[in-house]
Amino acid sequence: MQSGFSKLTKKEKINWVVDKLFSNNIEAKKLLEQYHLSNSELQKIHDDFSENTLSNFLLPLGVAPNFLIDGKDLTIPMVVEESSVVAAACNSAKFWYKRGGFKTKIIGTKKTGQVHFLFDGNKKDFIIFFDKIKTKLINSCNDITASMKKRGGGIVSLNVLDKTIEIDNYYQINAEFETVDSMGANFINSCLEQFSKTLVIEFNSDPRFNHNNLEIIMSILSNYTPHCKVIAEVECEIDDLIDKDIKDSSLFAKKFKTAVEIAKKDIPRAVTHNKGIMNGVDSVVIATGNDFRAVEACAHSYASRDGKYKSLTHVEISKNKFKYWIELPISIGTVGGLTNLHPLVNWSLKLLGSPSAVNLMKIIAVSGLAQNFAAIKSLITTGIQKGHMKMHLSNILNLLDADDNERILLVKFFDDKVVSHSLVKNKLKEIRNG
Numbered sequence: 368m369q370s371g372f373s374k375l376t377k378k379e380k381i382n383w384v385v386d387k388l389f390s391n392n393i394e395a396k397k398l399l400e401q402y403h404l405s406n407s408e409l410q411k412i413h414d415d416f417s418e419n420t421l422s423n424f425l426l427p428l429g430v431a432p433n434f435l436i437d438g439k440d441l442t443i444p445m446v447v448e449e450s451s452v453v454a455a456a457c458n459s460a461k462f463w464y465k466r467g468g469f470k471t472k473i474i475g476t477k478k479t480g481q482v483h484f485l486f487d488g489n490k491k492d493f494i495i496f497f498d499k500i501k502t503k504l505i506n507s508c509n510d511i512t513a514s515m516k517k518r519g520g521g522i523v524s525l526n527v528l529d530k531t532i533e534i535d536n537y538y539q540i541n542a543e544f545e546t547v548d549s550m551g552a553n554f555i556n557s558c559l560e561q562f563s564k565t566l567v568i569e570f571n572s573d574p575r576f577n578h579n580n581l582e583i584i585m586s587i588l589s590n591y592t593p594h595c596k597v598i599a600e601v602e603c604e605i606d607d608l609i610d611k612d613i614k615d616s617s618l619f620a621k622k623f624k625t626a627v628e629i630a631k632k633d634i635p636r637a638v639t640h641n642k643g644i645m646n647g648v649d650s651v652v653i654a655t656g657n658d659f660r661a662v663e664a665c666a667h668s669y670a671s672r673d674g675k676y677k678s679l680t681h682v683e684i685s686k687n688k689f690k691y692w693i694e695l696p697i698s699i700g701t702v703g704g705l706t707n708l709h710p711l712v713n714w715s716l717k718l719l720g721s722p723s724a725v726n727l728m729k730i731i732a733v734s735g736l737a738q739n740f741a742a743i744k745s746l747i748t749t750g751i752q753k754g755h756m757k758m759h760l761s762n763i764l765n766l767l768d769a770d771d772n773e774r775i776l777l778v779k780f781f782d783d784k785v786v787s788h789s790l791v792k793n794k795l796k797e798i799r800n801g
């Protein structure tokens with residue numbers, strides 16, 4: 368146990384970590400220094416994001432151009448370490464650009480939070496009491512809601528839910544919020560904590576409850592946001608699906624539909640199917656400084672909303688039409704949080720034309736759909752490894768310390784072959800042996 372670690376200076380923390388936990392402390396320290404932006408304003412900003420920052424952890428920031436979304440051209444920023452994700456987005460974007468692009472629709476923007484509490488008295492009395500103090504609860508948040516109201520948001524509704532069937536004496540205040548362009552986590556949590564304080568004050572001063580107890584358990588937003596939801600879709604004639612890898616468009620459409628149906632019935636496949644969607648979703652969520660853990664948790668719980676985990680995308684084939692869409696709850700923001708603090712987040716948002724939160728929801732959903740399309744297209748035609756391993760070739764070449772000349776020769780050699788680690792290794796050995 369090391370107490371007071373957070374009170375040490377950064378230098379002391381680094382020394383503590385490398386001296387105690389690395390066999391080669393000099394090398395470990397050098398690496399941290401290599402990624403550290405000494406004496407810069409940027410480092411100061413990074414240090415303040417989190418506790419005990421020793422250095423920075425870089426991830427590639429890439430872009431996927433040629434996205435046509437609701438008639439508008441967009442280049443999407445993506446932060447992701449997996450080799451083929453940006454390439455897949457680019458391919459999908461180009462494919463659908465020529466077929467009318469992506470269309471989107473916002474289904475709702477409401478978010479919720481709950482005050483969870485126990486109450487051991489008469490339900491009817493409590494519900495009457497709650498209705499009476501509802502306005503007081505809302506007004507007690509006036510200081511918190513003032514600027515959100517100016518921006519068009521605020522508290523939308525407040526209800527008490529009887530949950531005593533699930534847990535003895537368990538009730539909730541379920542509150543709905545509009546948070547406009549911010550994700551709104553701090554706003555929602557501050558309102559909820561104020562609700563619980565006001566609730567306790569009002570309860571204690573009501574003579575009806577002199578012999579009852581009310582115990583606040585917790586007040587917290589919910590990352591499950593099924594009413595903050597977007598749909599993104601593409602549609603074209605089946606004949607128009609013809610492409611360099613799609614020779615028979617009706618066979619392709621049928622196989623595509625079956626692949627999505629499998630992801631609706633088979634959980635092991637559904638998880639991988641949705642993981643592919645999240646490759647696209649998370650990359651944009653991270654690039655725009657949003658909370659990818661919240662978006663992930665919400666997407667997967669939404670995928671299980673019928674009691675069984677299923678695909679987040681859907682396909683419909685009718686007559687000669689291929690219609691394919693994603694329905695995704697996403698809670699993100701384009702103001703507050705990291706958006707002004709992280710220079711590259713700010714850059715990414717500018718690249719997207721400084722979108723509102725609803726526009727960013729649309730872009731993120733499109734990115735997820737595009738990624739899923741690229742994955743299924745490869746899976747049911749060429750197989751995934753051809754493209755994947757081609758992108759992975761550079762990683763293998765880096766691992767094997769290939770120089771520029773060796774790279775050129777090997778990239779050319781593998782142009783029409785399936786890449787594997789051992790094949791690359793052997794081929795490099797051949798080159799090195801002349």
Ligand code: MEV
Pocket residue numbers: 449639640641642643644646739742743746751
């Ligand atoms: C890999 O990151 C994602 C895929 O496995 C998704 C899928 O199988 O649909 C290719």
